[in-house]
Amino acid sequence: MNISIDGDRCIGSGQCALTAPGVFTQDDDGFSELLPGRADGGGDPMVREAARACPVQAISVED
Numbered sequence: 001m002n003i004s005i006d007g008d009r010c011i012g013s014g015q016c017a018l019t020a021p022g023v024f025t026q027d028d029d030g031f032s033e034l035l036p037g038r039a040d041g042g043g044d045p046m047v048r049e050a051a052r053a054c055p056v057q058a059i060s061v062e063d
């Protein structure tokens, strides 16, 4: 799995960090970023749910 976040789309709603807090966090400005070493999702089953929860489809998940 490879996760990417489109920083141009992200509006900082925080849904990803709420849904999968083991993978996503928010930077000082509130925008989404991946926790260190978690670009592969770390096997977290909530990653896809977090991508679906994003209101602006800023999160891409590839197998």
Ligand code: SF4
Pocket: 005, 009, 010, 011, 012, 013, 014, 015, 016, 017, 030, 031, 032, 053, 054, 055, 056, 057, 058, 059
């Ligand atoms: S859910 Fe989407 S818009 Fe909200 S912080 Fe995460 S990536 Fe950004």
